Amino acid sequence: MQKQKGMTLIGLLMAISLVILVAMIAMKVVPTAIEYNSIMKAINSTKNAGTTPKDIQLAFERQRGVGYFDAVTSKDLIIVRNNDGGFDLSFAYEKKIPLIGPASILMEYSGTTAKSGIVATKPTKVD
Numbered sequence: 001m002q003k004q005k006g007m008t009l010i011g012l013l014m015a016i017s018l019v020i021l022v023a024m025i026a027m028k029v030v031p032t033a034i035e036y037n038s039i040m041k042a043i044n045s046t047k048n049a050g051t052t053p054k055d056i057q058l059a060f061e062r063q064r065g066v067g068y069f070d071a072v073t074s075k076d077l078i079i080v081r082n083n084d085g086g087f088d089l090s091f092a093y094e095k096k097i098p099l100i101g102p103a104s105i106l107m108e109y110s111g112t113t114a115k116s117g118i119v120a121t122k123p124t125k126v127d
Helices: 009-046 053-067
Strands: 078-081 087-098 104-112
Touching (some): 009 053, 009 087, 053 078
Antiparallel strands (some): 078 087, 087 104
16 A cells, blocks of 8 residues: 555645634734834935924925825934934834734834934833
8 A cells, every 4th residue: 555645635724724823913903014114214304304303303394295104203203313413213102913813912112213223212201
């Protein structure tokens, strides 16, 4: 007798269910990554858009309308003057992606235009 080669029906069903699970997660995560890339493009293009933080915020809002993202607004931007006399922009946000039932994925995104790559944080109020 020869040994049989191939995949059983149960193995095939398990492989298909694994592929479907990965595809479902990817379909929910990929749009948030695209949104993050749009935000990074917007802050890079508005970095030198004005001489005041208000000018930069207005330019960012225009880019926000074109880029079709809503995770970050101009009020969420952290604008800091750098050593070159220009401005560095930073942002950070979280995106909760529901999966099945109580299971979800929490994505934490942050970005900056600073050369150091360190994301600035908003100062906390001390009472």
